[in-house]
Amino acid sequence: MAGLNKTTLLDWYRQMVLIRRFEEKCAELYQQGKIGGFLHLYIGQEATGVGSVAALRPQDHAITAYRDHGLALARGLDPKAIxxxxxxxxxxxxxxxxxxMHLASRELNFWGGYGIVGGHLPLAAGIALKAKYNEEDEVVLCYMGDGATNIGYFHESLNLSAVWDLPVIWLVENNGYGMGTAVDRASGQVELHKRAVGYGMKDGGRVDGMDVIAVYEAISDAARYASKNGPVLMESMTYRFQGHSMGDPERYRSKEEVQRYAAGDPIGKFRQTLVEKYKDVAGELDKIEDAVVATVAEAVEYxxxxxxxxxxxxxxxxxxx
Amino acid sequence: MASNVQTGEKPITIREALSAALREEMLRDERVFLMGEEIGVWGGTYAVTRGFYDEFGPKRVRDTPISEMVIAGAAVGAAMAGLRPVAELMTINFAFVAFDAIVNHMAKVRYMFNGQFKVPMVIRTTTGGGKQLGATHSHSPEAVFAHFPGLYVAVPGTAYDAKGMLKAAIRDDNPVMFVEHSTMLQRRSAVPDDPDFVLPIGKSDIKREGRDVTIVTYSKGLEWSLAAADILAKDGIEAEIVDLRWLRPLDMETVFQSFKKTNRCVVVEESLPMFSVGSEVAAQLQDKMFDYMDAPVKRVNALDQPLPYASEIEMMALPDANKVVAAVKEVL
Known part of the structure; x- marks a missing residue:
């Protein structure tokens, strides 16, 4: 936690709670028919999103798939406009x-959520090529689900990034399932970060994706490496508490499994960390939570x-x- | 004669015209770079980029792995971020591998994010059969790409057009599929060497004037149509040839003006007949020009089936000047 002051940590907490409350409200609005189409919730993965985005500088870039609300909020897009x-x-x-599925902000270098699994990976390589071509100190953080590691785009994009030494962090948000198919039913090598070896790129290993500080530190290291040396593949071990999208009957996992992960809720865990570290912080955290509820209400009204x-x-x- | 009376310095080949266009645009704009398979050290499988690697270096002439999905997709990302990639897919047959990147992202990222991004990129590729390459290497599917709003599709048939259109494509802020015909690269015509010679996007060109029938065509179809027009002229039939040059934007206005004069139309293309350029032109003519129509619109296409290897039967399956002549005689 070196260098992380209380203000920063409380802001991360605010972001994580914002993502949670924002998406809970989205689920409600979806049930009411006010949100249409697909709705893929990020709930459970907030530590991965907030910790990783916090490791980026303004000039760095983020791009992701369709589970994009949490990252958009973390990157600072206005909750009202989202x-x-x-x-x-x-x-x-x-x-x-x-x-x-298609939130973006050109101004904030948030290059969007994309709806075709793996389809944004080559775009990430292209954005990184721009940085390299113009000799700019910028890093691209490309998020993907574990399911995306089995589509051809993954192979072609990671290989090209290695051949061209592109400044990309390929971050697999491993939430255990590609839709309803468990990782060990879809991948020969279940430690997805190990595929780095096959591309001759840095294996950034695994990080506990339910621990916001661990994610921040791991991505910070990866970003420093990528900006100087080229691509890194790493894996954040996380879990989505909701279905793949709204209306998922979740036949592929047990209630007990979900409850087991819920006990390690990244927000509860982080709150505990903060309470242990800063005496009397509970009141401040409660205020943050109230403020977030107001922010979400304002966003809905807007x-x-x-x-x-x-x-x-x-x-x-x-x-x- | 044609509106684009050729006033250039000297006749050059389509290959030389493409090469000159690329070179001039790379010299003009540092953001323009090339990427693709065998374009650098090898010099391009059709030799369009021969010498570029030595002249511009590996930063701007980027050899890629055999990875069409990422060639197309990385070009999209680089273009969104502010570069101006000219990506090459060795042949259009390989564009099917990159189809998702082209259709879902090259064509749509501007729209789906409400105009936040521009995608100023070109994919150059070669089309056409007739070379005994068998069923998977002989496609002419340019109309497939013209199906999708968000893309432009260029299909030049002369060196003059190839140069002016490629330069226009590179300078434009929209994504362009630039489709060259693999058997026409040695064809010559006079081409201006003015570095600012640029043709307008989406403008067709009347390659031969006539009063009796409108032949609408593009790319290799232009050759068959010009040869057919010479044959027809001997019988006193004057064919007007509209070279579309772009399948998107599709310049139907020029076709309509010609049709108002001739009242008859034959569409000539190498592609398959169903859901083709001919289908579209015929549909628009019956919709907008019904009162001027003196005969059904005829289409000259490849046979509606895969192409074979053996030359004797491959050529049977493809259009030629005689098939164009026969179609014209049917509508007269």
Missing amino acids: MAEMLGKRTGVSGGKGGS AENSPAPTYEDLVAHVYAD
Whole structure:
């Protein structure tokens, strides 16, 4: 925890709680039919998202798949504009044209959530190539689920990044299941980080993805390495407490298993750490939680009062002018 | 004669025209770089980039592994981030491997994130059969890519067009599939050496004027159509040839103007007939030009089946000038 002051740690706590409350509200709005399409919740994986994004500098880049709300919030996208996107409003981060899976902010170097498994991996390589080409000190953090490690994009993108020494951290958020298929039913090598050897790239190992500080430290190390030397593959061991997406009957795992992981909830764990470290911090944490609830309520109010996109919005941005 | 009367310095080949376009744009803009299989040390399998590796170095002429998915996808990412990649897929047959990156990301990242990103990139690739390469290496599927909004699709048929269109594609902020014909690289025409010679995107060109029938075509179809027009002229039939040059944007206005004069149309393309350029042109003509129509629109395409190896039967399956002549005579 060297160099991490209380303000920083409390802000991480705020972010983690924000992701949790924000997504709980999203699930509710989905049940009410106010959010449509797919909804893939990040609940349970907050420590991985917050710890890893905290390790990035403003000039660094993040890109991910469709489970993107948590990372968008962690990267600092406005919760109001994210919620507006969820509700399909023209004030949304993608103008209501992207939805839950396609949040992005060019300004914040958050290059988006993508809906085709593995499809964003070559984009990450291309963004990293830009940094290298222009000799800019920037790192790309490319998130993917464990399921993405078995699609061809993974192989081609990791190999190219190694051949070209691109500054990418390939971070597998291993939540145990690609949709409903457990890692050991989908991968010959179940320690996914070990595939680094096959590409001749740095094996960044595994990190406890339920421990925000451990994730921060591991990604910070990886970022330092990547900016100087080239790509790193690493794995964050995490767990999603909800289904793959809304309406997942979860036949592939037991209630007991989910409960076992829930006992190690990353937010509860981090709260415990903070309470042990800072005497009398509980009151501050409670205030943070209240503030987050207000932030989410504000976001919902903003989104609900925002206008729907228009015909002009529908047909805009197919091409650049 | 044609609107683009050729006023250039000297006749050069399509290969030389492509090479000149790439070189000029790389000299003009540091952000332009090449990536693809065998484009560097080898010099390009069609020799378009011969000498580039020595001139521009490995940073700007980037040999890749045999990895079409990441060639296309990394070009998308680099373009979103501000570079101007010209990626090469050795042949369009390999573009199917990269189809997801092209259709889902090259074409759509601008739209799905509400215009936050531009994708100023070009994928150069070669199309066409007729070389005894068998069923998997003889596709002409450019119309497939033209199906998708967000992309532009260029299909030049002359050296003049190849140069002016490639330069336009590289300078534009939209993603372009630039489809060259693999058997036409040695064809010559006069081409300006003005480094700012750029042709407009989405503008077709009348390659031959005539009053009796409109032949709509592109790429290799242009050769068959010009040869057919010479044959028809001997019988006093004057064919007007509209070279589309771009399948997207598709310049139907020029086709309509020609059709108002001739009232008859034959569409000539090397691609398969179903869901083809011919299908689209015919549909738009019956929709917008019904009152001018004196005969059904005829299509000249490859046979609706895979191509074989043996030359005798491969050529039977492909269009040629005589098939164009026969189709024209059917609509007169």
